[in-house]
Amino acid sequence: MTQSTEGRTRLPTIPPEQYTDEQKKSAEEFLNARKVPVFGPFQAMMHSPQLMSLARATGDYLRYHSAVGTTLSELVILITAREWSQDYEWWLHYPIALKNGVSKDVADAIGDGRRPANMSADDEIIYDFITELQRTKRVSDATFARAEKRFGKKGVVDITGICGYYTFLAMELNMGRYEF
Numbered sequence: 001m002t003q004s005t006e007g008r009t010r011l012p013t014i015p016p017e018q019y020t021d022e023q024k025k026s027a028e029e030f031l032n033a034r035k036v037p038v039f040g041p042f043q044a045m046m047h048s049p050q051l052m053s054l055a056r057a058t059g060d061y062l063r064y065h066s067a068v069g070t071t072l073s074e075l076v077i078l079i080t081a082r083e084w085s086q087d088y089e090w091w092l093h094y095p096i097a098l099k100n101g102v103s104k105d106v107a108d109a110i111g112d113g114r115r116p117a118n119m120s121a122d123d124e125i126i127y128d129f130i131t132e133l134q135r136t137k138r139v140s141d142a143t144f145a146r147a148e149k150r151f152g153k154k155g156v157v158d159i160t161g162i163c164g165y166y167t168f169l170a171m172e173l174n175m176g177r178y179e180f
Contacts, residue, residue, distance in 0.1 A: 011044040011176035019046070026053045033060060040088060041169045044176040055168070062165050066158040068126075068151055071101040075126050076162040078102065078110050083134040084170035088180045125150055130163050 016037075019027060026049035030038050033056060038046060045052035066073050074097035081089035090111065097107055106123055109116035119127060129147045133139050139147075147156050172178075 009177050009179050011047055011178070013043045014046050020049075023049045026050070029053055030056055033057070040092065040180070041173050041178065044172060044178055055165075058161075058165055059169075062158065062162045066162060067155040068158055068162075071097075072122060072126050072159075073162050074100050075102050075106070075123060076130055076159060077166050078107055079127060079130045080134065080163050080166040081170065082110050082113065083131070084167060084174065086166075086170035086173055088173055088178055089166060089170060091180065122150065126159065129156075129159060133160065133163060134167075 014023065016024075016027065023046055026046065027038050030042060030053070038052075042052050042056060045055060063073055063077075064070065068076075074093060077089065077093045078097050080086075081093060094107060094111070098104055103116075103118075103120075103123075106116040106119055110127075115131075116123070116127065125147050128143055129139060132143050144156065147159065151159065
């Protein structure tokens with residue numbers, strides 16, 4: 001009888017003492033940039049250290065310096081985590097989102113898979129943009145125009161970038177069956 005691997009991590013964390021030189025370099029760059037050791041999806045990506053380093057650098061911009069700020073960035077992350085059923089990203093970002101100003105009612109509705117009631121105008125624009133992009137793989141002219149009018153061209157590019165980045169992380173975590 002074959003033992004099922006369902007539910008087991010496919011990409012186990014590599015102990016730092018077993019890192020290759022390239023992995024050591026990537027881990028050091030991560031520590032210098034984030035001030036914490038490699039964690040979460042980046043642990044699984046240490047199997048491809050160059051990709052991990054590029055992903056970390058992209059995430060640094062999108063999380064901390066995007067054109068829409070941290071509150072709306074965290075809202076995008078929550079919506080994306082829920083759309084991808086990504087429990088780790090939800091678990092990590094839910095408290096960060098609340099701390100950064102996302103309403104608990106809005107976050108909880110997203111977590112329940114419901115459209116939040118009583119969203120701010122900005123929250124509603126983000127919610128509509130990201131859910132439409134995630135579900136239809138496109139954004140209608142009306143949804144785009146509304147987001148562009150409020151956030152500008154750089155804003156819609158960054159909103160899409162945040163969504164794409166966290167979709168990428170969700171795919172990596174879900175593919176690797178990351179356990180936390």
